[in-house]
Amino acid sequence: MQYHIPNELPYDFLKSIGILSVNQVKIDLANGSKKLECFNNVKTFLESNDGEVQLGWVFAQLGNIVFKLNAHVVVKLPDGSFRCVTPSEHGDSEINFTPDNSVADLIVNNQLPSKAYSLVTDKVVEEFVKLENLENKMRLEKKVDAVAYIRDQKYQISNKLIESFTKNQQL
Structure with a gap:
């Protein structure tokens, strides 16, 4: 089962987790931008362009059962608008983004x-969500063996997760 970019946001x-606004931000690549390197892409862009670093979240969803916030970095332009300079993993031309400067404290x-x-x-x-969040913590701490163990734990419950996914898709 793969996460996908949700067509419709919940x-x-x-709102229940404190996100009150979402911006649709166009992806407008900078020269040399690389996938999964949003912070470096923004820093490189700002070396020769006006703007500033804007931290925040983009969204992914696993069916209608799991919602995931992934930290992301975009450019905040002088006019206050946002520009994403990082290629999409999914070939999208825009992203749903919510700014959140508190992400800096979580890096x-x-x-x-x-x-x-x-x-x-x-x-x-x-x-599964508990394992996802623990895997994120271990990934951030660069505990490779722990990440591998957690992925194995997620694999072991995958059949039950598929059953839950199927059951909840029918609701």
Whole structure:
């Protein structure tokens, strides 16, 4: 099962976790931009352009059962608008982005964080989300063996997660 970029955002859920506005930001690549290197792409762009670093979140979803915030960096232009200078992993031309400067406090070892949330009340989904968040913590701390162990734990519950996914898609 793969996360996808949601076509429709669960605004009630976002509001429940304190996200009150979402910006659609065009992806306008800078020369030499690389996937998964948003912070470096923004720094390189700002070496020859006006603007500033803007931290925040982009969103991914696993069916209608798990919602994930992935830290991301875009350019805040002098007029206050945003520009994403990082190629999309999914070939998108724009992203849904919410600015959040508190992301800076969550960066560990120059690694950007993520946060997963259960969208349903389901024991298996909640266990998966707990593992997702623990995996993120271990990834940030560069604990490779722990990440491998957690991925194995997620694999071991994958059949039950698929059952939960199927059950909750029918609701």
